[in-house]
Amino acid sequence: MRKIIIIMLSTVLPMLTRAVPVNDLRFNPEKVTERTLEFQDGSTVRYRAYENIFYVANIVDSAYQTLNIYVPESAYNNNRNIPIFLKTNVGGYMAAKASSPTTRDATGRALQEGYIVVIPGSRGSNSVIKGEGGEEIYTGRAPAGLVDLKAAIRYLRYNKEVIPGDTDKIITDGTSAGGAMSALLGATGNNPVYDSYLNEIGAADDQDHIFAAVCFCPITDLDHADMAYEWLYGWMNIQPRGLNPYQVEVSDELQPSFAPYQKSLNLMKPDGTQLTADNYIDYIKYYVAESARKALGQGEEIPVSSGITVIYNGSQEPAIEVDMDKYLEYVVSNKSLKTPPAFDKVNVLTPEASPENRVFGDSNGSAVNFTDTSLRLANDDFSLSISPELVHRVHIMNPMNFIGDGVSKTASHWYIRHGALDRDTAFQIPINLATKLENNGCDVNFELAWGRGHSGDYDLDELFAWIREITGWRR
């Protein structure tokens, strides 16, 4: 009998412990503090802070799977219809901590404008926990960071009756790898392909689509970024890029894949003709000219060294001519180019790993190749291919695969900026993203931002005017 009881206990007890969630996913409005944010001009905003809220039931990495919610004083008495500005701090595909609003990025301004601000943390390439034997376990290999951000959004919806703000008006904002995350959140809403990952961490059973995505210099379409980069810049491999013969060989290997890839996207320009490698330089030229035109209108000077000529015809709008070779040289004179392969580089020519090699890596922390081309070059074996498991993870980290797929609930509104001087990824990457979204009926506000390099959360007057317009919300 005693034996039977022990057997019963030993089978029932683990079930009981497993049945008790680590975290019940319920928002506790009692745990609040009040603070003040001071701006450069001396003005202040008082706000309530709800912090360190775990947004998954099965917490894997307690350092990152939390979110913070901030409510400006203007919303203390009524916050039901206020849009939620959700900022991700992800950079370099690394882990990001939940943080508090600052005047150094758009979060301070969002509070000042009266929005509810949410800042979630998320796992990334460098998030590590200690295993039972003291070994290091990397918790954030892709798609973990994206899955965490989706879980954070689900948490907000799951608690929408008690959480401040309007979950039908969630606007995400991120820069670089964070811009890619914002684009992924916007493109992949509610797509069941992420469900197994979300279920594993005990994400709330709710929807994760968003209303609008703000993407500054998104480093995305990672599996095609190398070919796009070499296609745009390969002609300057010797001068001014200064590549060695091995690097030139790799560049020459990558560059020809861009034209067929571009063709396969089947993207249409506004004039109804297809955007191809043959007309792409002219398309970039159009965006560069528009960028210069806007800068001129704001009183900025366009340097002669940019290869841009401004021709005044009396009182008419000035004509702007762009010499694209000169313009690209101007970009590169600002910051030297990445060496090939720009993204999937580990072990191809050197052991140096990119942020992307790391984020697709193994749970033991090693970096991996994530494209067939680099895998083959790295191993000098052209029979190799990326494993189906990794192919899948690369696929679900690319927003281009989800726009117009008929399954995802893609955000209706997009604000995409890429610095006109940004060489971290080729111009075709953000342009293809914007074009695919436009082709699929999204409202897209896309520009190359004059004089900007690889950065984000600039021109906040313009950004918040856009947010006012798309949300229709007024304080």
Ligand code: DHB
């Ligand atoms: C970032 C920049 C890169 O050039 C890159 O390849 C990945 C990420 C970043 O700033 O987040």
